[in-house]
Structure formats: C-alpha cells, structure tokens
Amino acid sequence: MSQNPHGNHAIRRIVLPSGRTIEVIRFNDVDAERRELHICPACGSELVQPMAWNETADGRWDLVLECPNCGRSESGRFSRTQVERLEDHLDEGLTEMIADLQRLTQANMAADVDRFVAALDCGLILPEDF
C-alpha cells in the first residue's frame, strides 16, 4: 500500500484471478470525513452529484455519487456534516443557475424590445396588427 504525497488516501493495487490489476483507493477515516463530496477524486471536477440517497438508522447517509465529467460512480456511507456541505454546494449551484437564467431572460427581453422599436420606426407594425 502506498500513501499519496498529501497523505489523505492510500492506493492499494490488487491483482485479480483474471490477471487484471485494479487500484483501490482508501481514504483514512479522518480525511474521509473532511472529503468534499462534490469534487471527483478521479478527475477533479467539482460537479459530482448525488444520484440516490438514503438516511441510515445512525443518522449517516448512503449516497450514490456520479461525476458527469468522467462518468465515475461510487456508493458509500457519509456523515451528516459531509452531506450537508454537499447540499450547501448544490444550493449555491442552483442559485447561480437561477441568476444566469434571470440575466438571460432580461437580455432576451431587451433584444425583443429593440426589435419591436426598430419595427415601429420602420412602420412595419400597424394598429391593425393588434
């Protein structure tokens, strides 16, 4: 087993009976608690999303997480604190998307008004159009 330079996880290589080698990444418990769930451990994307979730009897959460960037999927049991941080991050993303949508809507409306005024100026809109 080898430690990475940051010491927050260990990589273990296992040779399967088929001869294929796989890497198992194991986070130690303390660092696993600090791990930000919205960040993909494989590609570093910050867009990891929960695909399924279920609260356990001890107040933790079983989550299925998926990275839309590299397609990595994982399932695991995470602390309430970690899940709350993920939820906060998702809320921030939703707020940003709504703000973008409002800006886009305003820009479209401004463009519509400009076209309407130009059509009026050219005499292309008449009372009988209404």
Ligand SMILES: [Zn+2]
């Ligand atoms: Zn990824």
